[in-house]
Amino acid sequence: MPVDRSRLPDIGPDPAFRFPRIVRHTLANGLDVRTVEHYTVPVVSCVLLVHGGAGADPPGEEGLAALTADMLDEGTGDLSAIDVSEGFARIGAEYDVDIGPDAAQFGLTVLSRFVERGFSLLADIVVRPSLRSSDFERVRKLRLGRLRQLKDLPPAVAERAFLRLLYDGHPYGHLPIGTEPSLSSCRLERVAELHAAVFRPARATLVLAGPHSHERLAAIAADAFAQWTGNLSGDGWRAGDIDPAYIPPRLAVVPRPGAAQSELRIGHLSAPRTTPDYPRLLVMNAVLGGQFVSRLNLRLREEKGYTYGARTGFDWRKGLAPFALQASVHTAATAESIRDTLTELGAIRDNRPPTDEEMVLAKASLTRGYPRNFETAPQVARSVAQLALFDLPDSYFEEFIPGVAAVDRDDVVRAAARYIDPARAVTLVVGDYTAVSDSLATLGLGAPQLLTDSSSETW
């Protein structure tokens, strides 16, 4: 039968999929353990999530949480940093650290046959790190060096300046790596104090996904982490509880003479991850800039050729999260890209609500593609850790598709009107100021705040 090329083939009914079933176990020391049976390849993956990330850095000590997390694999007991690295390498294990605004997450992926060795070493470094001063000095200097290297990277420069502009004075207002003054004055005792205060079983969740029964996975967790002690209370100060009060400027520029492109961030603080409007915001973002086929990418990339890609998104956290566009655009197209972006931010809530076509595409893309996020054990472990981070129910995965499917056009317009506002948006340009200043002046955003190297200590 020849192919009918007069029209695209139909898509069949959505295939059934059983989302991971999560079983919770609480160890005697208070550690929240969540397990998922995942039978594919003989690999076990886990995430240990400890509440209190970069947002818990005390003022003037920005970077402390990240430095502390980085110090854990620098030695434990008789083992040096080299020994720890060797211990993971000899079983082919992959260890990684991720510091977010609200939590630190330690990931370990290991072959099933080495699971005891891998978890035992993970528990040793997290619970009983050596925290030696010579390792501390080395790690601190490496991070200071890294901070200098970040000055070369336009996206990192933009990220740092944008957080500072949006959250001035708030615990979310800095990159996890911290600042030169804060890292320079950081002392090892503070790392030890933070470790003692934050790395307690009552503040942590351990997620395991792998080809074993729930009982077996829980036993692996208990064998490794039962000796972890610490105050049982789960209290602690959280950055997300504080409301940012600062009103940022409309336009700011980090000058980068001769830059081939302008790195842009355009947005404002919007909503916390726990908002009941979350599914509506996902659909709105998918229409506006959250995927390849979205208004802003089509406009800036496919129609105008200003950029290799433009996208919008929420940098989700427990407290108010930024909603922003990010794009790197040709210098000559800087002002035009900003104008187009501000226009689109307004249009979705005012004069150009999503079309039926856009609604179908955005929702179908989110729902039909959802099962592929549960293919590998590391994916599953990370997804379950997100539930723990944001206090979401175990039924969350099951409820995701119906939740998105229920969103209609009016929901999107209402969500946009409530959470998106071009009049409040901060526009940040990291680029050649001399080349773009005249055209920026035509945008009606006022005189830009210039963020120069001499002011870099304060932003």
Add this chain to the structure above:
Amino acid sequence: MRRTGYDAGVDPVALPFSRHQLSNGLDVIVHEDRHVPIVAVNVWYHVGSKNERPGQTGFAHLFEHLMFEGSAHYDSGYFPPLQRAGAVLNGSTNTDRTNYWEVVPTSAIDLALWLESDRMGYLLPALTEQRFQTQRDVVLNERRQNYENRPYGLAVTAIMAALYPADHPYHWMTIGDADDLRAMRLSDVQAFFRTYYHPANASLALAGDIDTARAFELADRYFGELPSGTPPAPVRAAASLGREVRLVLEDRVELPRIYMAWHSPAMFAEGDAEMDLLGDLLANGKTSRLYRTLVYERRVALDVAAYQNSREIAGSFLLVTTAAPGQQLADLAALVDDALREVTSGGPSDAEMERARAQTEAQFLYRLQTVGGFGGKSDQLNAYNVFRGDPGFFAADLARYRAATREAVRDTARRVLASDRRVVLSAVPRGQSALALPGSEPVSVS
């Protein structure tokens, strides 16, 4: 989720498949994995920037962009129908091949095959001057974003230009020269499609929730009608270096960095796996020799990387290290040379070989976790098929690493890492060429 047979005694480190060639020459490879209701569709064309000519560089990659813009029977962008189906999709181009993939829900397999086959067979009628111009602008922006406006972004471009002579196909970067991109014409693009984009120069892999017999039936249904083509002649070229070439590149960077590059075995050639293992033992993890010396003990560097860059007609081995603030590149280079002398004379230790083997075994298994995307099982099957003519080369590939000995690693290192036959590039902050190694020639890349 169903249990698989690995706990019933099957070797878990394996990638089973079936292959069938259509009458027009298209290879079709199928791998079943029913864990999640998704299917990966992956198409390789055996063409990359090595098939370009000087003055026409950047062609293969710009062409890849045009493949997403529409085809004769669906004369519109490919992203909307696929995203609406819940798919993710992408493509990439390197020196040797161009790949395209979608991961779709099982319910949308027909859609993905329809579109892939339409652009393989019927692209040109949809290729307008307007689409061509816009995608050229997008690519020029990609070049600005990933090369010109990125620290050290042009260093590898300068190194490859020095390592290979001007007419060697690895002399230029896949992204292409900006002037070449601006000079390109739509008619050149059309000729390129006719030469390289046809079933006899392509390979299709389907991996995931699909029955093998049905997969072959669908492949034949959508691709079987496409006319075959003439497989392009293999590209051949040779290159060697007779001396140490020292270069200095000034860039918008805070800290100086040193790059060293040598000619090394081609992909899958004798010594390729050994150089791969050598890269790990030199610079992968805190235990590695160079990390331990430069970063951990002497603290003169912030980072170090070393890797075998395996390519189809020639390989290169690259070593990169960034000076810690206040440190001199000459001191880093001397420590690197000491470490290279040690490994080329004494070879790796047994402990180092054991560690490298454990890591390799694990990496091969981790590679089996996902069906689609870059590096997923469908992509691996096509890689082995296109470069080895054997989708089943997975086991033999792993065997290369299992068979590598300390002596073979030492001997290959000795052959490859000669200090008088390499390119050494110092990337330094603008206006500070004095920070480069002595005797370095200034180089500029646009």
